[in-house]
Amino acid sequence: MNKLIAIVEDEPDIVELIKIHLTKAGFNVKGFPDGQSFFKFLGKNDPALVILDLMLPDTDGLEICKFMRNKEEFSSTPIIMLTAKSEEVDKILGLELGADDYVTKPFSPRELVARVKAVLRRKNGKKESEKILVGDLLVIDSGRYEVSVREKKVELTSTEFKILELLCSRKGWVFTRDKILNYLWGEEKAVIDRTVDVHIKHLREKLGEAARLIKNIRGVGYKIEE
Numbered sequence: 001m002n003k004l005i006a007i008v009e010d011e012p013d014i015v016e017l018i019k020i021h022l023t024k025a026g027f028n029v030k031g032f033p034d035g036q037s038f039f040k041f042l043g044k045n046d047p048a049l050v051i052l053d054l055m056l057p058d059t060d061g062l063e064i065c066k067f068m069r070n071k072e073e074f075s076s077t078p079i080i081m082l083t084a085k086s087e088e089v090d091k092i093l094g095l096e097l098g099a100d101d102y103v104t105k106p107f108s109p110r111e112l113v114a115r116v117k118a119v120l121r122r123k124n125g126k127k128e129s130e131k132i133l134v135g136d137l138l139v140i141d142s143g144r145y146e147v148s149v150r151e152k153k154v155e156l157t158s159t160e161f162k163i164l165e166l167l168c169s170r171k172g173w174v175f176t177r178d179k180i181l182n183y184l185w186g187e188e189k190a191v192i193d194r195t196v197d198v199h200i201k202h203l204r205e206k207l208g209e210a211a212r213l214i215k216n217i218r219g220v221g222y223k224i225e226e
């Protein structure tokens with residue numbers, strides 16, 4: 001069965017454009033013009049990924065994102081935000097509220113499709129359970145997509161998880177921002193270096209005591225040090 005992708009966006013032309021391209025890429029796509037209709041849909045459905053426009057007639061994408069992250073069943077559903085160029089602050093906020101990625105309008109439909117695939121691949125890439133222990137307090141279970149600090153589970157976005165997993169895959173090894181971006185988005189990357197810093201910042205906040213394990217190598221990148 002084709003994966004179901006929901007688009008919440010009040011501009012019909014944009015919904016139509018995204019629909020055409022995602023359908024061509026083999027996805028099942030449903031569009032919603034406002035928050036209300038989307039919430040109704042969420043009551044009975046479990047989309048594989050959600051594309052959220054920031055400005056909606058009855059609510060905004062950040063509110064929807066926040067709502068989903070606070071619900072157990074949607075806490076790890078991949079979310080891509082659509083933002084206008086001027087909404088820089090909101091982009092950062094979107095990531096803070098747990099969006100996995102964002103795309104700036106005007107965007108090329110091909111780029112969006114690539115991002116959708118990348119986010120889904122990241123989410124579904126690992127199936128086998130493999131645990132990494134760092135500094136006797138941080139455990140990363142790549143099969144279950146779970147992270148815990150002193151046996152307490154920490155909720156991460158899939159991007160934060162992926163970054164942490166990468167850093168921990170080679171302890172002590174310095175990963176440049178560029179390497180991290182390449183790992184996350186491959187050839188499809190169209191994001192700025194600073195995106196990595198934003199994710200790392202949130203990652204550190206969520207890791208609490210274990211935050212000290214992530215070291216910033218000034219002007220180069222990041223590493224894990226026990």
Ligand code: CA
Nearest residue numbers: 010053055056
């Ligand atoms: Ca809008």
